[in-house]
Amino acid sequence: xxxxxxxxxxxxxxxxxxxxxxxxxxxxxxxxxxxxxxxxxxxxxxxxxxxxxxxxxxxxxxxxxxxxxxxxxxxxxxxxxxxxxxxxxxxxxxxxxxxxxxxxxxxxxxxxxxxxxxxxxxxxxxxxxxxxxxxxxxxxxxxxxxxxxxxxxxxxxxxxxxxxxxxxxxxxxxxxxxxxxxxxxxxxxxxxxxxxxxxxxxxxxxxxxxxxxxxxxxxxxxxxxxxxxxxxxxxxxxxxxxxxxxxxxxxxxxxxxxxxxxxxxxxxxxxxxxxxxxxxxxxxxxxxxxxxxxxxxxxxxxxxxxxxxxxxxxxxxxxxxxxxxxxxxxxxxxxxxxxxxxxxxxxxxxx
Numbered sequence: 547x548x549x550x551x552x553x554x555x556x557x558x559x560x561x562x563x564x565x566x567x568x569x570x571x572x573x574x575x576x577x578x579x580x581x582x583x584x585x586x587x588x589x590x591x592x593x594x595x596x597x598x599x600x601x602x603x604x605x606x607x608x609x610x611x612x613x614x615x616x617x618x619x620x621x622x623x624x625x626x627x628x629x630x631x632x633x634x635x636x637x638x639x640x641x642x643x644x645x646x647x648x649x650x651x652x653x654x655x656x657x658x659x660x661x662x663x664x665x666x667x668x669x670x671x672x673x674x675x676x677x678x679x680x681x682x683x684x685x686x687x688x689x690x691x692x693x694x695x696x697x698x699x700x701x702x703x704x705x706x707x708x709x710x711x712x713x714x715x716x717x718x719x720x721x722x723x724x725x726x727x728x729x730x731x732x733x734x735x736x737x738x739x740x741x742x743x744x745x746x747x748x749x750x751x752x753x754x755x756x757x758x759x760x761x762x763x764x765x766x767x768x769x770x771x772x773x774x775x776x777x778x779x780x781x782x783x784x785x786x787x788x789x790x791x792x793x794x795x796x797x798x799x800x801x802x803x804x805x806x807x808x809x810x811x812x813x814x815x816x817x818x819x820x821x822x823x824x825x826x827x828x829x830x831x832x833x834x835x836x837x838x839x840x841x842x843x844x845x846x847x848x849x850x851x852x853x854x855x856x857x858x859x860x861x862x863x864x865x866x867x868x869x870x871x872x873x874x875x876x877x878x879x880x881x882x883x884x885x886x887x888x889x890x891x892x893x894x895x896x897x
Contacts, residue, residue: 553579553627555861556648556658558634558803561589562613563835563850564664565621570858571662572624573881574873576865579627581634581648581656587621588614589666596695597714603848613847629656637661637831638808646830659830660861663818664854665803666836673795675706677758686769688761688791698723698790704773705729706758707794713737715792717744726750727786729775731757755779761791804837814839824857830864832857 555571557564560582571578586592595611602613633651640647640657648656672690674680680688692698692715699722705712708730714737720726728745733754735742745752755778762772762785772785801816812819812827817839824832834853836845843849855873862869873879 551657552645553577553656553658554865555579555660555662555858556581556646556656557626557662557664558648559589559664559666559835559837560584560587560621560628560630561591561664561666561835561850562617562847563666563837563854564589564662565617566851567662567664567834567854567858568621568626569623570855570873571861572626573879574858574862574869576858576862578624579629579656579658580621581629581632581650583631583633585631587618587628587630593691594711594714596692597718599847601846601848629654634803636806636808637803637811659865661831662824662834662854662857662861663804663826663831663837664834664850664857667797667799667801667816671798671800672793673798675758675793675795677760679761683761683763683770683791687789688770688793690793692792695719695722700724701789702787703727703790703792704786704788705792705794706731707796708732708735708737709794709796710737710741712792712794713741713745715794716750717741717748720745720748720750724789727788728752729756729758730754731778733779753777759783822856823860824853825860830861832860 554576556579557567558581560580564580565587568578568580591610591614597610598607599610599613600607634648635651636649638647646658646661695718698719701723702725703719703723704727705716706729713735716726716728728750730752753775756775757778759774759776761770762774763769764771770788770791772787773791774783774785776783799816804811804813804818809828811831817837818826818833819839820826820833822840822842824834824838826833834857835850838853859872
């Protein structure tokens with residue numbers, strides 16, 4: 547291994563926690579790398595790119611897509627190395643225990659002094675609908691995510707699911723779709739109360755204790771034309787005409803990287819059990835974001851930012867025990883003096 551291949555910090559995952567880790571790591575003068583399984587940065591925010599994010603401090607409501615763009619721009623401030631479409635399959639120590647080796651599915655090796663795991667809930671894959679022939683419609687009008695709200699304008703949409711994401715989409719689409727049907731396998735919604743109240747007061751039609759039995763295709767066999775439903779309590783079977791079907795039954799989480807690790811990473815509820823500062827049971831490995839487990843953990847985007855800064859500070863101290871405990875705030879940081887002048891000149895169009 548050549549010296550230039552050894553990074554100070556390698557971040558697994560590029561959602562909010564990973565992206566802010568990259569920014570803060572650069573701020574602290576650490577040679578930084580991001581390794582992300584998806585082909586783009588932003589993490590699971592892409593699942594609901596058009597939803598409004600209300601709970602990030604200092605931000606007026608912003609779409610998830612808009613927030614992704616801003617986080618990516620910030621993360622690239624100090625030019626971290628970025629590897630996309632790379633699934634990390636193993637974290638191990640080298641034979642002399644001096645650094646970590648991250649092996650990926652492609653066979654590439656990443657060498658690093660410390661690791662920040664910011665992989666969220668693991669690699670997420672939507673739970674597929676177990677209905678005969680469903681897969682053939684995934685290229686037409688059976689969807690598991692919402693590519694664009696405008697795509698559903700004026701259409702009849704059937705949504706299967708009762709959780710927060712499903713009901714959020716139902717409330718959004720109720721404003722622009724011709725008709726919205728919500729199919730719930732249970733006898734109640736499992737989302738936030740305010741979202742449930744909004745749905746029940748709107749024009750959407752809810753079918754409780756009901757499941758999708760089969761799809762009836764159009765003459766060409768390419769699109770779902772009707773959905774056959776069954777009420778589990780009454781046994782009634784009936785059909786509704788549709789233009790689009792949206793399934794939101796949650797996600798399957800792949801956390802094999804942690805569960806099968808040769809290192810003794812202590813886990814809790816499929817996450818990394820760590821201190822409030824993100825320190826795991828393995829020296830040099832830290833956690834940030836939804837993968838982090840501790841008693842005071844806050845599962846918000848705003849909480850992910852603090853997790854990231856804590857993890858980076860601990861990584862800095864691991865590499866250099868004489869370093870300051872935390873990074874200096876941007877208003878006092880020498881790194882930003884030139885950048886501040888450039889921004890002010892741009893704002894006031896000064897030469």
